[in-house]
Structure formats: structure tokens, C-alpha cells
Amino acid sequence: MDINILVQNFIEEYGLISIFIIVMLEYANLPLPSEVVLPFVGIMVSKGNIGFESAVIVSIIGGLVGSITNYLLGLYFGKPVIKYLLENHPRTKESIKSSTWWIKKYGKLSVMLARVVPLARTFISIPAGMTKMNIASFLLYSSIGISLWNIVLIYLGYVLGGNLHQIAHIMKNYSIIMLILMVIGIGVYYISKKKRHKR
Numbered sequence: 001m002d003i004n005i006l007v008q009n010f011i012e013e014y015g016l017i018s019i020f021i022i023v024m025l026e027y028a029n030l031p032l033p034s035e036v037v038l039p040f041v042g043i044m045v046s047k048g049n050i051g052f053e054s055a056v057i058v059s060i061i062g063g064l065v066g067s068i069t070n071y072l073l074g075l076y077f078g079k080p081v082i083k084y085l086l087e088n089h090p091r092t093k094e095s096i097k098s099s100t101w102w103i104k105k106y107g108k109l110s111v112m113l114a115r116v117v118p119l120a121r122t123f124i125s126i127p128a129g130m131t132k133m134n135i136a137s138f139l140l141y142s143s144i145g146i147s148l149w150n151i152v153l154i155y156l157g158y159v160l161g162g163n164l165h166q167i168a169h170i171m172k173n174y175s176i177i178m179l180i181l182m183v184i185g186i187g188v189y190y191i192s193k194k195k196r197h198k199r
Helices: 003-014 016-027 034-046 052-088 090-108 107-117 125-128 135-160 164-198
Strands: none
Touching: 003 016, 016 034, 016 052, 034 052, 034 090, 034 107, 052 090, 052 125, 052 135, 090 107, 090 125, 107 125, 107 135, 125 135
């Protein structure tokens, strides 16, 4: 059965607790698509099955718990974790690369900015832990970024109702734009760094 259908059935069956579990696992880097999960939560809200505020709060708490899990992994087992991911899950290479770039470029602010960027969004917690970022700052900026992402996706589901295809189309275009901007940003950063090094 399709993972998206399984996730939707789980949310329909268990409500808020399922939202917490799924979002927590997704932010802990399990391959669960928030681009599908959170809009579906919005659809449940529009039907009156779940309160909007409750859904948002639970999803944010789930995101923070998952993020802290990854932060601690990065803090205590950073290099072995990265090595394991690169060797066993080569698809994570771009995510790790982009997350590391965000940390180097924007420091603490990167934790907030990366939360609304594909690939970097969940992996940013590991390099944050590896660089021993202040935990209070990590939680503050993570809370802001996670809140923005979760609220927007839940609201999309609420407004567009059952039109998941339209939501998927919107998110696909958004992801493409953000990835292009990120690649340009990485390129500019490394070119300027190389020029400074030559000087």
C-alpha cells in the first residue's frame, strides 16, 4: 500500500497523537512526507475532525522533539552518523551538503531559514548538534521555522480541501524554486570563499 495512504489512514484513526508521531519521525529524518501529511491534517481540520490550533501546536511539538533527537545525534555521534548516512543512504548527500552550507553561511539563523527549505529542512539539526550550537538558540529558531512551515501546509490543506493534487503542484514548484536559489547561493558562497582564499 502507498505510504501516503497509510499515513492518511493513521491520522484518520488516531487524530492528534498520530500527527505528533508522524511529524516527530519526519523531523527525525525518517522518509515521511510533511508535504502530504500536513495538508491532509488541514483537510481534517476543514471537516471539523481536528481543531486548527490543536493540530498546529501538536505538529510543532512533534517537529521540535524530532529535531532535538537529531541535534543530540549530531552532538554525540555526529561524524559516525554522517558517515553511515552517506554510505547507506546516498540520497541524503545533497541534504547533508545543503544543511552544512546553511550552518556555515548563516550560523544560528540557519536553523530557522533551513526549516522552510527542501532537503535542508530536517537535516539541519545534525550539523547544528555537531557544531555544538547553543541548545536554547537551536530551540528558539527551530520553533519559529517549524511553526511557519507547519502552519502554511496545514492552512493549504484547510483552504484547498480535498485537492491534494493542487497542493502537491504548489509544493513541487516551491521546492524547485528554493532548490535553484539554494544552488545559486552555494555557488556564490564557494566562489567568494575561493577568491578570499586566493587573496
